[in-house]
Amino acid sequence: MWDWNYAFEVLPDIASALWVTISATLVGFVLALVVGLIWTLMIRSNNKIISNVADGIVKFIRNTPLLVQLYFIFYVFPQFGLSLEPFTAGVIGLGLHYSTYLSEVYRSGIESVGPGQWEVATALNFDTRKTWTRIILPQAIPPVLPVIGNYFITMFKETPLLSAITLVEILQTAQNIGAGTFRYTEPLTIVGVLFLLLSYPASVALRQLEIRVTERY
């Protein structure tokens, strides 16, 4: 049923593929953070066209599956001469998909800053840029940090989808091993355990952060 020798034999290969998984998460997350903020600012724009276009794109991305978006980036982009490595395509897909969720988080953070703060900024003669960077964002972001952290963990757990566009991350590594030996039990279980070992402590830490944040705000 369960072969410890085999498990230990395959563990190093799977564990080393963890780097691909983690770097995809990190790069995708940075992309999501930045693009998410761009969506939010576009949606808040006074220009109706900009705000409606951004709103439409965000809604479309949010209401379609990440897996299909990955296929689209990986298989359709080359039709227009843009061939991407699996890693690049995967990171763009992840980042773009989660940017729409982060945009929503930014929005709620910004809305939680009272109108008085905008008025004070005007009264003190801050320009738009300074108002955002010095007054609004420093108040809007800390309260939503736990939610942002949660999306980081969620993204981490979504990276196995990149195996569908042939990225050899940990799930694909386990599959490859399983296909070679016809033993899936150990490799797949190891993948699950690795995810649990990494994401559970992270979510416990986040809950601590959340408690501290709710105490402060």
Next chain:
Amino acid sequence: MSFWELIVSLLGQGLVITLLTTVLAAILALVLGFIGGLMRLSKNKFIRFIVAIYVEVFRGTSLLVQLFWIYFVLPMFGLTMSALTAAVLAIGLNYGAYTSEVVRSGIQSVDKGQTEASIALNFTRVQRMRRIIIPQAFILMLPNLGNQLIELFKSTSLVALITLTDLTYQANVLNATTLQTTQIFTALLVIYFVIAWPMTKGMKMLERKMTEGRM
């Protein structure tokens, strides 16, 4: 094939499986979520512990890993099942774990005064839950449950990876035979959007209808 023919062909071959998986998995998730959420509030430490394990394991590992595990590993232990069963089980168990947290926090957010009024009127614990607490908690849960339903619907695309012939699977097949890659995947995105978007709107409407004038 024209764009419209592609859409019709995809819908004809994959829509039923996608919707069937969605509905069955959503029912399983809701049932597990309510049972789990209520057990999480039990006075019995052991019961709470069991549910906590279930929730952390299914939230802590990836849905795709769970899907593969159920489809590829369980047969090694003599539990062979169809791709549809595996899909419904994996998605239902995964979303059930999240739903149980929604249910637990929904019940906990009902005003303590409601419990006190129920005690003063001599309700039993079960009567109080059924008639007073859960109906109110359910309304509080609706926004979250609605979001989860959309997420669950989108996640059914993963079942293509265990060869269940849903929309995504059929798109891949069609892509291999016709090579109309751009049109096929555009059509696929549009189909998912056209289903998910009214679902989002519908849940919002249901929410409004249930709170109207009452809360």
Next chain:
Amino acid sequence: MSEPIVRYNNVTKYFDDLQVLDGIDFEIQPGEKVALIGPSGSGKTTFARLLMTLEEITDGTIEVEGDYLWHEQDDNGDLKPASTEHLRKVRSNIGMVFQHFHLFPHMTVLENVMEAPVTVQGRDKKEAKKAAEEMLDKVGLLDKADSYPAQLSGGQKQRVAIARALVMNPKVLIFDEPTSALDPELVGEVLDVIKDIADQGDTSMLLITHEMDFAKEVADRIAFFDGGKIIEDGPPSEILYNPKAPRLKEFLERFMNTQSSPE
């Protein structure tokens, strides 16, 4: 003198290390209306919540119609903690009206009043509806039967809450500051309803209030709480106009001052 309907025997209550009730003995007679007054934090609410079984008793016993509320007697006559069934049986004699109403927001006014008779007492739906409508009529809100609580004023909500408690036919009805969450202009309508019930009914009442005039009018007896004890206890005329305990004198003086002080 008849058997008291409620009897507190040496009742003590702690919240962790904080003693809130200090060995209280107290009786309520059938049909008697008792008002509880006293400074904030003196233990009035806790005293009443023990009777409604919303807080657990730390020490001592409470009897309702001769039955222990928090305890049961085993075969040797020794006391042991009450089972859920026993608690429910004895509790069925008690009702309560809360400061913040606690109406069920997902039910109409009529459903609020009908719910417990049907679900808890197993009464016939038609009969319960009739009884509920009678009660709503009594509190002057029959025309609001199909409204939801959110559509009512505070005074109306509290009158519904009173109807909801009354329809269960409790032998003892507890009111914990029933008007202190209300806008001043809505206090009168609720007090009038309570007065009506007091005049008509043979229900015993335990009434926690800061409305001294009202206490004087409705209560047969006033008990003064201070520091987790009942310091003085007697007819309204004695308590309000001839107080003995220095603490009670002080309390009443401060009270009269704040009441009559010009705005």
